[in-house]
Each structure stands twice: as C-alpha cells, then as structure tokens.
Amino acid sequence: MKGFRSALLGLVSGAALLVSPGAWAGGDLASERPFSWTGFYMGLHVGVGLSDVDALFTVVPASPWNHEGSGLIGGGQVGYNWQVGQVVLGVEADASFGAGLQGDAPCPNPAFACGSEVNRLASVRGRLGVTPFGAKSLLYATAGWGWADITYSAVPITPGGFINTTSQSGWVVGGGVELAHSSNMSLKIEYLAYLLDSETIS
Numbered sequence: 001m002k003g004f005r006s007a008l009l010g011l012v013s014g015a016a017l018l019v020s021p022g023a024w025a026g027g028d029l030a031s032e033r034p035f036s037w038t039g040f041y042m043g044l045h046v047g048v049g050l051s052d053v054d055a056l057f058t059v060v061p062a063s064p065w066n067h068e069g070s071g072l073i074g075g076g077q078v079g080y081n082w083q084v085g086q087v088v089l090g091v092e093a094d095a096s097f098g099a100g101l102q103g104d105a106p107c108p109n110p111a112f113a114c115g116s117e118v119n120r121l122a123s124v125r126g127r128l129g130v131t132p133f134g135a136k137s138l139l140y141a142t143a144g145w146g147w148a149d150i151t152y153s154a155v156p157i158t159p160g161g162f163i164n165t166t167s168q169s170g171w172v173v174g175g176g177v178e179l180a181h182s183s184n185m186s187l188k189i190e191y192l193a194y195l196l197d198s199e200t201i202s
Contacts (some may be wrong), residue, residue, distance in 0.1 A: 065114055067103045072098070086130050088138055122146065124145055142190075143174075146169065
C-alpha cells in the first residue's frame with residue numbers, strides 16, 4: 001500500500017504564558033514602565049486538534065481512502081518578540097503531543113480497518129502582530145515550517161496488514177489573539193493549520 005497524500009491538521013489551542021515581556025524587569029519597577037511586548041517568553045498550551053487525511057492505495061485498481069480525526073493536544077512553546085510602535089514582530093518554536101488525536105475509516109479492502117494517529121507536532125514560525133485595541137491586546141498572524149509524527153495502520157496486522165509510523169513536514173499558517181494579564185503573564189487563543197507534504201508508504 002502506498003501513497004498517503006497529505007494531512008491538514010487544524011489546531012485550536014489556548015495557551016498560558018508562564019514568562020512573558022517584562023518578567024525580568026522585576027517588582028514595582030516593571031509596573032511603572034509602559035507596557036511592551038518586547039522580550040523572551042515561554043509557556044504551555046492545551047487545545048483540540050482536527051485531522052484530514054487523504055490517501056491513495058496504489059493497488060489495482062487504485063483506491064482512495066480519506067478520513068477525518070480529532071483529539072486533544074498539549075505542549076509548550078518558547079519565543080521572542082520585538083515591538084516597534086503598534087507593530088510586534090516575533091519568532092516562536094513549539095512542540096505538541098497528541099492525546100488520542102486519531103481517526104479511522106473502512107479500508108478499500110473491507111476485511112481491514114484503517115486509521116491514523118498523530119503522535120507529535122512541532123513548528124518554527126514567525127509572528128507579525130498589531131495592538132489596535134490597546135497596548136495589552138495583540139492580534140497576530142503566524143507562518144513557518146512544521147513537522148508531524150503520524151502512525152498509519154490497517155488491522156488486522158496479519159496477513160497483509162501494517163502499522164507504519166512516519167514523519168511528514170510542510171507549511172504551518174495561522175493566527176490568534178493574545179491578551180496580557182500583567183507584565184509577566186498573558187493568555188492567547190490560536191489556530192494553526194499544518195499543510196503537510198505527501199508521504200509514500202510501502
């Protein structure tokens with residue numbers, strides 16, 4: 001069986017940033033300064049993931065096999081922001097782990113049940129944001145490159161079935177809104193779409 005085309009993973013997550021701009025300034029001094037998004041941050045995120053897998057079994061005759069999946073995700077991120085006026089530029093790297101982010105559908109051969117499970121996700125992205133509604137609210141778009149570790153399966157494993165874990169990569173695009181609670185804490189809601197390249201499994 002060959003020809004897993006691509007997977008589109010839509011991730012909606014809410015993240016609590018543990019350390020954000022101003023955290024290193026310290027105590028009362030930080031509260032007296034104008035708020036700025038400039039600085040290093042790290043945090044955790046949780047959310048929901050959706051997957052859309054398009055595959056083609058290259059047997060004779062060739063048969064498409066498409067399905068959707070869903071599940072929980074969680075992980076962490078680190079990044080750095082630079083603010084110039086109302087414009088915020090940044091870079092961010094994150095990693096997520098799926099907790100049941102999987103889907104299944106009947107195989108072209110009805111004797112088998114086919115499925116997929118997303119094990120891990122990671123990305124490195126740029127961010128471009130603005131603060132049109134006040135210094136502590138940030139609207140942003142983000143794009144970069146991402147990786148996914150996905151297990152594809154057809155059961156029963158024998159005879160003729162398989163379990164195969166592969167890594168796929170591709171573009172990641174999305175956006176979100178981030179609200180600063182204080183000089184060292186913020187919350188954000190973000191959507192990311194992983195547009196993964198095709199992968200051939202034999």
